[in-house]
Amino acid sequence: MSDIFSNTILCGKCNTKMDRVQVMRNGFVLRAVTCSKCGSKIIHPRDEQEYNEFVNLKKKEFCVKMRFVGNSYAVSIPREIVNFIKVQEKIMDDMVRLCLEDFGRVRLEFGNVNSKPAHIEKINLNAKEKAEVK
Ligand SMILES: [Zn+2]
Numbered sequence: 001m002s003d004i005f006s007n008t009i010l011c012g013k014c015n016t017k018m019d020r021v022q023v024m025r026n027g028f029v030l031r032a033v034t035c036s037k038c039g040s041k042i043i044h045p046r047d048e049q050e051y052n053e054f055v056n057l058k059k060k061e062f063c064v065k066m067r068f069v070g071n072s073y074a075v076s077i078p079r080e081i082v083n084f085i086k087v088q089e090k091i092m093d094d095m096v097r098l099c100l101e102d103f104g105r106v107r108l109e110f111g112n113v114n115s116k117p118a119h120i121e122k123i124n125l126n127a128k129e130k131a132e133v134k
Contacts, residue, residue, distance in 0.1 A: 064077075
């Protein structure tokens with residue numbers, strides 16, 4: 001099935017050929033078309049749907065149990081979240097990055113495991129600055 005956005009789309013208000021653009025919303029890049037004449041905008045329906053799923057998922061809070069596994073603790077990540085990430089990332093490694101972000105808060109990052117999280121680089125930078133002061 002071909003994508004509707006690969007076709008020429010005419011503005012419903014003024015019948016002008018609409019231009020393909022990208023719209024940023026909360027870090028999401030959504031495909032859209034705009035009319036240069038009247039300013040009408042249409043977001044790609046699939047991108048819009050995916051974005052709405054993300055917004056709904058963000059509102060949810062899950063209660064998960066902590067379990068003792070070997071010498072570590074394990075928590076289960078709800079399938080809903082993993083499925084959403086899989087759809088977003090297309091490819092997901094089995095490795096995820098985990099770090100203590102703050103007291104009482106652990107951060108789990110999917111995607112690029114090799115790059116350092118921004119806040120760790122910041123801490124290292126602060127440590128370097130302090131070392132240089134001495
Ligand atoms: Zn128009």
